[in-house]
Amino acid sequence: MPETIRTMAGTTALVLDSPHSGTDYPDDFGHACDPAVLRRAEDTHVEKLYDFAPALGAAWVEALFPRSYLDVNRDVTEVDVSLLADAWQGPVATDPRALAKVRLGKGLIWRCTDDGQPIYQRWLSAAEVQERIARCWHPYHNAVALAVDEAHARHGWCIHLNCHSMPAVASAYATEFPGLVHADFVIGDRDGTTADPRLSALVCDWLRGFGYSVSYNHPYKGVELVRRHSAPAAHRHSIQVEINRKLYMDEATLAPHEGFEPLKAHLHELVQRLLAIDPRSLG
Structure with a gap:
């Protein structure tokens, strides 16, 4: 069976993961959508923007399957039962924010682009969805949990960056804010619950210092990966980083443009700064 994730162990207190940049489309996907349209769901090239991180000692976790096949940044309860031919036996989400994404067709298994x-x-079968969860969701979250645990054990603290990209303008079914013109970066920590807000503020300030526009917790606060793998009171900090795709690629062709390397250089400096800080000393 093909591998569904790629991992690289770290030696520092920093963990990075890229849950939505996968391009290995499984044979059992069975979609009826134009592949070129499906590809727009990917956080295209994010894994390349951060490919320097393992050499700096950061742990790395990357999904190889596409987000539209299964979104590991959703909880396993966020099942769109309208997709299923038979009954779902597990629990289903009741949280209003989760239900809003399911209604948009962006639950655990995407219904629409x-x-x-x-x-x-x-129709999808309930067994088919369970198989995707077993093959993709659990290995991914287990890998992130292991990387975070190991980083914390080594240093007594850890910083987890959940790495994403976003379109320049929000599409109609992409968010609760359709048509929103995005900042260059959106930094999310679920309103200060997944990381020390002082650490998140430093990340925002550093990015602004590079000349980027930065939004904090709007419109993306962070979802399941930062929620599940954080515990700021125990010095486990998780921050979601959304990069505007216009900074580094042509959104129509998906080809990187001349902004790719300067952006990558700034991300390299950002990671180096995070490696040099102990969040326990923030005052």
Whole structure:
């Protein structure tokens, strides 16, 4: 069976993960959507923007499967039962924010693309969804948990960066804020609950110092990966980093442009600064 994740162990207190940059489309996907349209759901090239991180001693976790097949940044209860041919036996989400994403067609298994195109012209079975969870969701979260645990054990603290990209303008089905023109970066810590807000503020300030516009917790606060793998009171800090794709690629062709290398250099400096800080000393 093909590998679904790629991991690299670290030696520092820093962990990075890229949950949405996968491009290995499984044979059992069975989608009816134009592959070129599906590819727009990917956080294209994010794994390349951060490919320097393991050499600096940061742990790395990367999903190889596409986000539209299964979104590891959703909880396993966020099942869109309208996709299923038979009954779902597990619990389903009741949290309003989670339900809002499911209604948009962006639950654990996507129903539609960012512009509302249906992904399937068939029903999925509950067993099929469970198999995706077993093959993709659990290994990914287990790998992030292990990397965070090991980093914390080595140093007594850890910083987890959850790495994403976003379109320049929010699509109709991508968010609760359709048509929003995004900042260059959105830093999210679920309103200060997944990381010390002082650490998040430092990240925002450093990025602004590079000349970027930065939004904090709007419109993206962070979702399941930062929620599940953080505990700021125990010195486990998780921050979601969203990068505007216009900074480094042509959103129509997906090709990197001349902004790619300067952005990567700034991300390299950002990671180096995080490696040099102990969040326990923030005052």
